[in-house]
Amino acid sequence: MKFERKDLLDIQSLSVDEINLILDTAKSFRQVLERPIKKVPTLRGKTIANLFFEPSTRTKLSFELSAKRLSADLLNFSSSTSSVLKGETLLDTAKNIMAMKVDALIVRHSLPGAPHLLATYLPISIINAGDGAHEHPTQGLLDLYSIREKKGKIEGLSVAIIGDITHSRVARSDIWGLTKLGAKVRVCGPPTLIPVEIEKMGVEVVYNVEEALAGCDVVIMLRIQQERQSASFIPTILEYREFFSLDERKLKFLKPDAIIMHPGPVNRGVELPAKLADGRRSIILNQVTNGIAVRMAVLYLLLT
Numbered sequence: 001m002k003f004e005r006k007d008l009l010d011i012q013s014l015s016v017d018e019i020n021l022i023l024d025t026a027k028s029f030r031q032v033l034e035r036p037i038k039k040v041p042t043l044r045g046k047t048i049a050n051l052f053f054e055p056s057t058r059t060k061l062s063f064e065l066s067a068k069r070l071s072a073d074l075l076n077f078s079s080s081t082s083s084v085l086k087g088e089t090l091l092d093t094a095k096n097i098m099a100m101k102v103d104a105l106i107v108r109h110s111l112p113g114a115p116h117l118l119a120t121y122l123p124i125s126i127i128n129a130g131d132g133a134h135e136h137p138t139q140g141l142l143d144l145y146s147i148r149e150k151k152g153k154i155e156g157l158s159v160a161i162i163g164d165i166t167h168s169r170v171a172r173s174d175i176w177g178l179t180k181l182g183a184k185v186r187v188c189g190p191p192t193l194i195p196v197e198i199e200k201m202g203v204e205v206v207y208n209v210e211e212a213l214a215g216c217d218v219v220i221m222l223r224i225q226q227e228r229q230s231a232s233f234i235p236t237i238l239e240y241r242e243f244f245s246l247d248e249r250k251l252k253f254l255k256p257d258a259i260i261m262h263p264g265p266v267n268r269g270v271e272l273p274a275k276l277a278d279g280r281r282s283i284i285l286n287q288v289t290n291g292i293a294v295r296m297a298v299l300y301l302l303l304t
């Protein structure tokens with residue numbers, strides 16, 4: 001099967017075959033990362049630009065490393081040191097970077113749909129690296145990859161996603177991907193942080209963490225996204241922690257071999273204590289490593 005797309009904008013529009021193609025391609029790149037020389041010539045001569053209009057540690061560095069591992073040239077653009085501060089628009093910024101003969105733009109923006117706008121107007125590949133609270137497709141794909149790596153499959157697994165679902169682009173990408181591949185998904189959080197009608201995405205909504213965790217194979221903990229909240233959605237962090245954080249007692253409701261995931265950045269002591277973030281069930285750093293292989297696969301499939 002060939003990946004017939006110009007852009008990667010979301011998981012919602014991907015078919016099961018397309019998702020599996022990306023995950024299977026990532027598996028071969030994951031092996032490259034274990035070699036003494038972690039580099040292949042696949043994208044030699046291609047130029048890729050990281051356009052980040054929001055802060056990032058993992059996604060930005062992971063895309064940078066993925067492009068370099070594939071021997072592409074990479075430009076890093078950061079809005080805080082750019083002519084955006086002089087009033088240049090998103091589209092003009094992107095057009096000017098494209099005029100430098102760039103083959104793909106990796107875009108993170110606070111506005112949902114910003115990468116889709118660029119994909120509509122520009123002939124080069126656009127990759128969504130997180131648009132507002134809409135989607136973060138490569139995070140969703142690396143989460144699928146990491147679950148499949150640990151559990152051997154996605155179909156039939158029970159997955160709990162706990163925290164600020166309303167403001168989480170990761171939750172949306174995970175839900176699309178997990179449900180397409182046949183997992184059962186429960187979302188859980190304070191009622192103020194669960195979107196109205198989220199059941200229409202094929203998930204079960206639970207407001208009690210113990211109930212959400214019961215019999216699950218995987219738990220994905222999410223951060224409270226203060227930067228996307230114009231009002232206070234929870235009374236205090238102390239109360240949030242009491243009811244919605246993971247701890248040793250709540251862990252007992254999961255299956256004995258269940259894994260703990262988090263897209264990062266982790267607020268230690270809020271979503272989960274350091275002991276669990278660093279514990280034997282946590283695959284948080286595996287997710288980061290797998291992210292490079294998944295992003296290599298996405299760049300390869302879009303640019304060859």
Ligand code: CP
Nearest residue numbers: 056057058059263264
């Ligand atoms: N998971 C994630 O998107 O992390 P960054 O914001 O650091 O890129």
